[in-house]
Amino acid sequence: EIVLTQSPGTLSLSPGERATLSCRASQSVGSNYLAWYQQKPGQAPRLLIYGASSRATGIPDRFSGSGSGTVFTLSVSRLEPEDFAVYYCQQYSRSPWYTFGQGTKVEIK
Amino acid sequence: EVQLVESGGGLVQPGGSLRLSCAASGFTVSSNYMSWVRQAPGEGLTWVSIIYSGGRTFYADSVKGRFTISRDSSKNTLYLQMNRLRADDTAVYYCARGGEYTGYDPFDYWGQGTLVTVSS
Numbered sequence: 001e002i003v004l005t006q007s008p009g010t011l012s013l014s015p016g017e018r019a020t021l022s023c024r025a026s027q028s029v030g031s032n033y034l035a036w037y038q039q040k041p042g043q044a045p046r047l048l049i050y051g052a053s054s055r056a057t058g059i060p061d062r063f064s065g066s067g068s069g070t071v072f073t074l075s076v077s078r079l080e081p082e083d084f085a086v087y088y089c090q091q092y093s094r095s096p097w098y099t100f101g102q103g104t105k106v107e108i109k
Numbered sequence: 110e111v112q113l114v115e116s117g118g119g120l121v122q123p124g125g126s127l128r129l130s131c132a133a134s135g136f137t138v139s140s141n142y143m144s145w146v147r148q149a150p151g152e153g154l155t156w157v158s159i160i161y162s163g164g165r166t167f168y169a170d171s172v173k174g175r176f177t178i179s180r181d182s183s184k185n186t187l188y189l190q191m192n193r194l195r196a197d198d199t200a201v202y203y204c205a206r207g208g209e210y211t212g213y214d215p216f217d218y219w220g221q222g223t224l225v226t227v228s229s
Contacts, residue, residue, distance in 0.1 A: 035215035037154075044203055044219035045154065056217065088154055095212030096167040098144070098156040 002027050002091050006101035012109040019076040021104045023089035028069045033093035036065055036074045039103075040085045048087075049074060076106075084108050111135035111218045113204050118223030125194050125227075131187040131204030131220055139182045142207035144216065145189050147200035157202070158189065162209065172198075194227045201225075 003026040013019055023034070032052035037045035047056040049065035052072055062077040076083055089101040117129040129145070145157040158168045158178040166178050177190040187204050201222040208214025 031213070033213055037216075039154075044221055045216075046219070047215055047217050050215040050217075056215075090154070090215065092207075092213055092215055096142075096144075096156075096159045096161075100154040100156070102153045 001097060002029065002094055002099050004089050004091060004099055004101035006087075006089060006104045008104060009102075010105045010107060012107050013079055014109045015079050015081055017079055019074075019079055019083070019106055021074040021087055021106075023067075023072040023074070023101050025070040025072070025091060029072070029091045030093035032068050033091060034065075034067070034072050035090045035092065036063075037088045037090065038083075038085045039088065045088060079106070081108075111206070113206065113218055113220035115202065115204055115220040115223040118202065118225045120226045120228065121194055122229050123195060123227055126190070126192045127194065127225060129189040129191065129202055129204075129223055129225070131189075133185050133187065133206075136206070137182070138180050138185050138187050141209050142212050142214070143178075143180065143187050144205045144207060145178060145187075146203045146205050146216070146219075147198075148203070148222075149197075149200045152200075155200075159207070159212065160187070161212065191225070194225075196227050199225060199227045 007022045034052045036049040039045045053065045086103045112134045114132045144159040160178045175193045179188045203222045204220045205216035206218040
């Protein structure tokens with residue numbers, strides 16, 4: 001099983017600031033099959049990034065993903081009020097044994 | 110427009126059973142790899158089960174032998190039959206759509222979730 005560890009657990013930032021979230025894998029994620037999801041309270045997760053760096057349909061370009069192997073990053077260039085949420089990374093390279101990170105909460109400072 | 114709508118959650122006693130449904134629209138359930146993902150209160154996301162477009166099924170170790178995933182093409186609906194429920198099965202259960210041809214795709218659409226509470 002690939003264990004994903006996200007850091008930090010909580011990120012306190014102000015609107016307009018840049019957010020950088022980390023996801024580290026216990027083993028290499030093949031073909032960079034790494035996705036990022038955003039979840040707001042009471043809502044389902046929403047796909048933001050797949051293939052480590054490709055934005056899903058309708059996702060603003062302030063969201064970007066990077067990384068390969070075991071180290072991945074999600075960046076939000078300028079936080080909008082609606083971006084304060086919990087973010088999860090997920091690997092889908094060991095199908096069907098998908099695993100998620102424990103999440104990073106981005107909160108308003 | 111792709112939509113997934115779950116139903117069937119509720120309060121059940123330990124050892125009891127429940128069947129969750131996920132009605133799909135805008136695509137054909139049997140054409141995609143479909144999964145169930147759960148989220149315990151205040152916790153993160155955990156993959157539970159998948160049914161391939163070809164019909165093959167897989168389960169997380171924590172639910173193997175107790176849960177069964179299935180689908181009804183005529184109703185375009187995904188199911189999760191949950192037996193011998195335990196307190197640690199308490200969670201919001203989401204159905205999620207994967208790819209059409211392989212399991213190497215992210216979950217691009219999710220339902221709104223249905224809450225299952227296992228308690229006496």
